Amino acid sequence: MQVKICGITRAEQGQAIARMGATALGFICVARSPRYITAEAIRAIVPHLPEAVERVGVFVNATPAELVQWVKVSGLTAVQLHGDESPQTCRDLREALPGIKLIKAFRVKHPNVLAQTDAYTAWVDALLLDAYHPTQQGGTGQTLDWETLQSFRPAVPWFLAGGLTPANVREAIALTHPDGIDLSSGVEQAPGIKDLQKVEHLFAQLQTIMPTPLP
Ligand SMILES: O=C(O)c1ccccc1NCC(=O)[C@H](O)[C@H](O)COP(=O)(O)O
Secondary structure, rough: EEEEEEEOHHHHHHHHHHOOOEEEEEOOOOOOOOOOOOOOHHHHHHHHHOOEEEEEEEOOOOOOOOOOOHHHHHOOEEEEEEOOHHHHHHHHHHHHHOOEEEEEEEEEOOOOOOHHHHOOOOOOOOEEEEEOOOOOOOOOOOOOHHHOOOOOOOOOEEOOOOOOOOOHHHHHHHOOHHHHHHHHHHHHHEOOOEEEHHHHHHHHHHHOOOOOOOO
């Protein structure tokens, strides 16, 4: 099970969360987010992280040229496309960002959004399903209707996001069987500041359902 903790802004928190067992850390590269972090600040955090941990930049409708520049400056190893990026944009990014993993996120307003994901799987490494909110693009704490995801089996691995917490994560996994989970506000003290006790509680919950122990 991949575990991505999103909205990291502090090196010591990223380091501690990676030690607890996160396989990926997310950095919000969207200027209007309260969790925004600059490319230079990500670059300062990266040397403090284990090399094996994926460093995911989260973007909304950034241009390929902007993404190339962010990756060059920051040391990101993956890019999460959290806006209305088309399959063609993903295809172009495959070429523009060799060696960088691509995750296409969908904000699921209605279950028919799931059918749109097929058009992307040839060009991305993973999908992420997040909750829809009329005014916020992510980190909303809203959950998806997990029942509607029970048979979601795309051709690439997928992450479940949206309102996951240490208290509900086991039920969410049991109902949806994702390849990975993504949490932000459910393990936070305030936007961009993680609550390490909540993150520990999360991993303790995951240990109870994992076939093999987390690192
Ligand atoms: O977190 C943000 O502020 C954000 C802003 C703009 C686009 C995406 C954003 N977050 C994306 C994520 O991957 C979050 O982890 C995801 O939305 C889940 O958040 P939460 O419901 O708080 O667990």
